[in-house]
Amino acid sequence: MTAxxxxxxxxxxxLGLLASLAACAAPGEITTQRxxxxxxxxxxxxxxxxxxxxxxxxxxxxxxLESERLPPRPDGQPRVMAIxxxxxxxxxxxxxxxxxxxxxxxxxxxxxIVTTTAVGLDGPSDPLAMKARQLxxxxxxxxxxxxxxxxxxxxxxxxxxxxxxRTTRVDGGAQRVDYLFQLTLTNIRTGIAVWEGQEVIxxxxxxxxxxx
Amino acid sequence: xxxxALLGGLALSACAAPPPPPATSxxxxxxxxxxxxxxxxxxxxxxxxxxxxxxxxxxxxQNPSPADFPLRIQTDWLDATxxxxxxxxxxxxxxxxxxxxxxxxxxxxxSTRARDFRMTLDIESP
Numbered sequence: 001m002t003a004x005x006x007x008x009x010x011x012x013x014x015l016g017l018l019a020s021l022a023a024c025a026a027p028g029e030i031t032t033q034r035x036x037x038x039x040x041x042x043x044x045x046x047x048x049x050x051x052x053x054x055x056x057x058x059x060x061x062x063x064x065l066e067s068e069r070l071p072p073r074p075d076g077q078p079r080v081m082a083i084x085x086x087x088x089x090x091x092x093x094x095x096x097x098x099x100x101x102x103x104x105x106x107x108x109x110x111x112x113i114v115t116t117t118a119v120g121l122d123g124p125s126d127p128l129a130m131k132a133r134q135l136x137x138x139x140x141x142x143x144x145x146x147x148x149x150x151x152x153x154x155x156x157x158x159x160x161x162x163x164x165x166r167t168t169r170v171d172g173g174a175q176r177v178d179y180l181f182q183l184t185l186t187n188i189r190t191g192i193a194v195w196e197g198q199e200v201i202x203x204x205x206x207x208x209x210x211x212x
Numbered sequence: 213x214x215x216x217a218l219l220g221g222l223a224l225s226a227c228a229a230p231p232p233p234p235a236t237s238x239x240x241x242x243x244x245x246x247x248x249x250x251x252x253x254x255x256x257x258x259x260x261x262x263x264x265x266x267x268x269x270x271x272x273x274q275n276p277s278p279a280d281f282p283l284r285i286q287t288d289w290l291d292a293t294x295x296x297x298x299x300x301x302x303x304x305x306x307x308x309x310x311x312x313x314x315x316x317x318x319x320x321x322x323s324t325r326a327r328d329f330r331m332t333l334d335i336e337s338p
Binding site for chain 1: 264266286297299300301302303304305306320322323324337
């Protein structure tokens with residue numbers, strides 16, 4: 001009888017301990033959730049996230065399409081843009097493609113500007129277009145289906161730019177971070193910038209936060 | 213005497229009905245959530261066609277309050293069948309509507325495929 005009641009007491013004690021542990025853990029714990037990018041209301045940090053790249057791309061594409069200095073080609077075909085150097089001058093590790101891919105897609109969908117992947121600053125972003133020309137020497141391929149000479153379209157626009165970060169201390173020990181997205185479209189024939197745009201995304205937050 | 217008049221004036225102003233809420237857009241294409249409706253006046257949207265054939269929507273927001281209003285704007289662009297176009301232009305935008313003034317918000321369609329729009333105005337949650 002005594003042994004049984006002792007065992008029961010141990011069980012109860014263990015149960016109570018477990019319950020109190022669970023109660024301690026529950027409030028501060030963050031559960032993993034899916035985020036719908038179209039309805040993302042999650043908190044922001046001092047660094048850049050996907051929403052910022054989309055906002056910057058949205059504003060820059062809009063400004064580009066508004067520009068009257070980017071008319072279609074005389075034959076009605078869209079202008080052809082090549083990607084030049086995009087510099088990341090921030091403390092963040094940024095893959096600039098996050099910004100560029102959105103811009104390219106939006107411009108392409110607009111029907112005004114398309115992007116060539118056959119010409120790039122460090123070689124073509126898709127080398128297969130040029131490599132596929134080697135099939136001209138192969139008897140295994142129907143030569144009418146192989147890309148012929150003079151079919152590629154040269155770019156007439158070049159897109160370059162940079163992402164800049166400026167961090168400043170403000171009153172009360174807070175920190176302000178400005179991210180500047182600057183892009184330039186240059187007419188390759190003339191070397192003249194036909195469009196320039198800047199979108200600034202700013203944050204103010206705790207001075208103890210780091211931005212990398 | 214002066215004090216009594218002042219007190220009387222104060223009492224009268226306290227009895228007066230609160231100012232009516234700002235007028236709100238009646239266009240079903242502009243969806244205004246209750247917190248925005250309570251705080252801002254929303255004009256009817258002005259829809260124009262740009263020289264390149266794309267649509268542009270302009271809406272004026274009036275913020276009569278003494279505080280800035282954090283606004284979240286989302287504009288869906290619909291094709292001829294009423295289906296939303298997949299575009300970054302449909303992603304939510306954050307705007308702060310300054311106090312005691314009128315702010316113009318506008319949105320351009322991403323392409324000429326967009327035939328209609330749906331704009332949602334909501335408060336930006338902190």
